[in-house]
Amino acid sequence: MKKIICIMLTLFTVLAVIFASGCAGGTANTNTDTDRTAATDTKPADVTTAAEETETETEAETDALPQFNYGGEEFRILAQQDGNRHYDVYAEEADESDAVHDAVYQRNLAVQDRFGIKIVVEFDAFDAVNAAIDRMVKSGSDDYDLCFVHMVSASSLALDGDFVAFERLEHVDLSQPWWDKNLKDGFSIGNSLFMANGDISPSSFSTTSCLYFNKTMFDRNDLEYPYQLVRDGKWTLDKLIEYTKDITADKDGDGKTDPFGTADTFGLSSWSYDVPYSLYYGAGGGLVSKDENDMPYYAPQVERDTEIYGKIYDVIVTNNAYFETADYNNVGKVFRNGQALFYDASFLLIGTLRDMDNEFGILPLPKFSEAQKDYRSFVNGASNMVCVTASCKDLERASVITEALASEAYRTVTPVLYETYLKRKVTRDADSSEMIDYIVRNRVFDMGYINMFDTIGSYVRMLLTSRSTNVASLFKQHEKSSKRIIDKMIAAYKKSTD
Numbered sequence: 021m022k023k024i025i026c027i028m029l030t031l032f033t034v035l036a037v038i039f040a041s042g043c044a045g046g047t048a049n050t051n052t053d054t055d056r057t058a059a060t061d062t063k064p065a066d067v068t069t070a071a072e073e074t075e076t077e078t079e080a081e082t083d084a085l086p087q088f089n090y091g092g093e094e095f096r097i098l099a100q101q102d103g104n105r106h107y108d109v110y111a112e113e114a115d116e117s118d119a120v121h122d123a124v125y126q127r128n129l130a131v132q133d134r135f136g137i138k139i140v141v142e143f144d145a146f147d148a149v150n151a152a153i154d155r156m157v158k159s160g161s162d163d164y165d166l167c168f169v170h171m172v173s174a175s176s177l178a179l180d181g182d183f184v185a186f187e188r189l190e191h192v193d194l195s196q197p198w199w200d201k202n203l204k205d206g207f208s209i210g211n212s213l214f215m216a217n218g219d220i221s222p223s224s225f226s227t228t229s230c231l232y233f234n235k236t237m238f239d240r241n242d243l244e245y246p247y248q249l250v251r252d253g254k255w256t257l258d259k260l261i262e263y264t265k266d267i268t269a270d271k272d273g274d275g276k277t278d279p280f281g282t283a284d285t286f287g288l289s290s291w292s293y294d295v296p297y298s299l300y301y302g303a304g305g306g307l308v309s310k311d312e313n314d315m316p317y318y319a320p321q322v323e324r325d326t327e328i329y330g331k332i333y334d335v336i337v338t339n340n341a342y343f344e345t346a347d348y349n350n351v352g353k354v355f356r357n358g359q360a361l362f363y364d365a366s367f368l369l370i371g372t373l374r375d376m377d378n379e380f381g382i383l384p385l386p387k388f389s390e391a392q393k394d395y396r397s398f399v400n401g402a403s404n405m406v407c408v409t410a411s412c413k414d415l416e417r418a419s420v421i422t423e424a425l426a427s428e429a430y431r432t433v434t435p436v437l438y439e440t441y442l443k444r445k446v447t448r449d450a451d452s453s454e455m456i457d458y459i460v461r462n463r464v465f466d467m468g469y470i471n472m473f474d475t476i477g478s479y480v481r482m483l484l485t486s487r488s489t490n491v492a493s494l495f496k497q498h499e500k501s502s503k504r505i506i507d508k509m510i511a512a513y514k515k516s517t518d
Contacts, residue, residue, distance in 0.1 A: 083427035085191055088420055089136040095421050098152065099168040100404070101143035108168055108221045108404055109425075110141045123436040130432065131424045139421075146170060150177055157182045157411045165418045166408060168221065172401035175470040178214040179512040183407040185212040189419035192216075196423075198430035200224075206465025209513040211314045215405035219434060220426035225367065227400040229298040229385060230459050231260075232355065232363040232370075236378035237285070241267070241361075246383055247451045250458055253390055257303055257331040260362070260386045261339065264288050267361045268340035279342045279354050288341035289360035291351045294400065295343070296480035297469065298364050299335065301398040302385025303328045307468030307476060308506065315510060316467060318502045320476075326491045328388055329480060336484055345485060355380075366400050367459075382452040384459045394462045401470065410516070468502075471509060476502050 099109050112125075128139050142164070144152055150173055156163050169177070177183060186192055194204070199218040207213055217224040238245060243263060249255040264287025270276060272283035279286065288295075305328050309319045336343050342360065344351045355363035358378045364385075373380055384395040408418045469477045476498040483494065 081431060083196065083423055084193065085420060085423060085427075088417075090417065091136055093137055093417075094140045095137045095166070095417070096164045097139065097141045097166045097168070098149060098164040099141055099143055100146050100149050100170065108223050109139075110143075119436050120433070123433040124429075127425070127428045127433050130428050131421065135421060135424065137417075137421060150174060153177055153182055153409055154180065157409050160411050162409070162411050162413045164409065165412065165414070166406060166422055168404050168406055169215070170401070171215070171224075171399070171403040171405050172470045172473055174215065174405060174407070175467075178407075179471070179509060181512055181516045182410055183214040183516070184410055184412060184415065185214055185517060186216050186408075187212050188415065189408060189422065190416060191419040192423045196427065196430075198426040200463065202463050203465050205310075207467055207470075208314055209316060209467075209509060210517065212513060212517055214516070215407050217403065217405050218426055219429040220406055220422070221404040222429070222433070223368075224399070224403040224405065225460065227366045227368055227403040228460060228463055229294065229302070229364065229366050229398040229400065230455075231298075231383040231385060232365065232373065233381050233383060234355065234358060234361055234363075234378050235381055236358060237267075237361050245381060245451070247381070247455065250384060250395070250455060253387075255383065255395070256387045256389055256392075257299070257328075257335065258389070260288075261331065261334045264335060264339045264341065264361060268342075277340065277342075279344065279350060279359075280347075282357060282359070284359065286342040286354060286360045287339050288335060288362045288364065289351050289354040290336070290341055290343055290364045291348055292343060292345040292481055292485060293348075294366070295336070295341075295364040296332070296478070296484055297400070298385050298398045299332045300328060300480045301464040301466065301469075302396050303331070303388035304392050304396060305480075306464075306466050307472065307502075308466060316506055318468075318499075318506045320495050320502075322492050322495055325495075329483065329491050330489070331388070332480060333484070333489060337487055343484060381449065382455050382459070384455060395458045396462050396464050397459050399463050399465055401473065467509065471505055472498075472502060475505075 097109050109128075110124075131137070132139055149167070149169060153164075153167055153169070153174075154177060186194060193199075194201075194213065194216065198220065199216060203216055204211075204213060207215060233246070235245065246255055246259065246263070249259060267285055267287035268277055269285050271285055272278075272281065277284045277286065279289070305325060307318070307320055308316045310316055335341060342351070342354055352363065352365065352369055352372055354360050356373060356376050358376075370382075385397060387395060406422065408415065408422070412418050466477075471477070476495065479491070479494050479498075483489065483491065488494075
């Protein structure tokens with residue numbers, strides 16, 4: 021539970037900011053005491069680890085990094101400037117008026133002081149980062165030690181062999197609580213992982229999906245808040261269908277339900293690039309399986325997915341949800357205006373609801389049925405991921421600082437996030453705070469989603485947009501191309517690990 025809570029806390033780094041407002045290291049010169057030094061496999065008597073330095077902390081709260089001194093070398097990071105993502109790694113100065121901002125700054129400062137390095141962050145536009153990485157790898161240059169990339173768009177770079185497997189990074193320990201464990205299930209091939217995230221990238225947690233619900237509308241319609249259903253394991257798609265069945269209505273009598281008006285109401289307000297994936301993965305869906313050697317293969321469960329899609333269809337189409345395909349901003353506006361009972365979105369949008377007149381609560385995505393073991397939460401493709409490029413010439417240093425940034429964020433940023441944002445600024449009731457634990461406990465990553473986004477990975481969205489129910493036909497149509505993509509993924513893995 022402690023690890024779950026610590027992952028949960030990380031969710032809110034980016035939100036506090038949004039709504040409040042190459043391996044270029046030189047060769048070591050070992051002739052002086054202040055130059056770059058490192059411990060060997062047999063640790064000298066004067067080298068201590070962080071775990072040994074703080075006896076009051078548990079093993080899970082400390083990293084096992086030995087002492088290194090890089091003599092003032094630069095540790096260069098490439099990150100996306102767009103939206104919230106830059107805040108993962110960069111706080112240019114202390115800000116005592118913003119505790120979270122200051123915590124990020126102090127995290128960076130602590131890592132710099134601990135290892136004698138200087139963190140230098142360079143930003144590029146979202147659509148330029150991938151190209152910059154690809155050019156760097158192909159030219160053999162090592163301009164950056166660490167890169168923060170877009171989860172879906174960067175998957176092509178992984179297939180091209182542009183990233184180093186994290187298993188080759190000696191000092192990165194993916195079993196530690198500051199790394200998301202569910203990534204291995206979804207993204208690893210042959211037990212090798214080429215992109216990762218966790219406390220080092222708080223914005224990735226902010227892109228976890230959830231359901232907001234309007235308490236005022238619940239009260240008006242004599243509906244019971246679903247909190248106890250969640251606790252009892254009974255919060256299912258059937259319950260969501262039941263709640264939303266009779267809510268969408270033409271309140272102004274003009275003969276239509278208009279989401280761009282101010283009177284009509286909806287059972288659910290949703291965006292076409294969010295809700296199909298949220299509900300599908302929440303209900304236990306998935307497109308890629310693994311064999312005993314952690315090798316992926318394409319084996320869609322047509323009967324299961326037909327049942328899942330049937331319930332999603334009832335929520336969206338049969339119950340006349342507001343399913344928007346063009347105007348993203350209006351989806352949230354409808355909920356904020358008190359016109360929607362539910363709102364499917366990520367945690368990233370929670371800050372936009374702080375001034376909402378109606379009271380609202382937070383829920384995990386519903387299960388397919390009560391028989392489903394856990395609530396599952398989809399991670400939107402906009403999530404940041406961290407990677408080390410294949411052209412990096414100093415993997416040891418890259419691994420040391422990457423692990424240090426993650427573990428330091430876990431210890432010093434996350435507690436501040438919890439106290440200043442989650443407890444005081446975001447949730448309006450203790451029940452919603454409790455629900456967040458359910459939401460982040462089982463985050464879902466699917467290589468079918470990131471590698472087949474333009475084809476079968478978006479089949480639910482395709483069918484809902486066309487109001488179709490022919491799941492089996494669409495799977496059959498994309499069977500050969502999907503298998504080819506899986507084969508390409510395996511070939512890229514083998515090439516990268518040879």
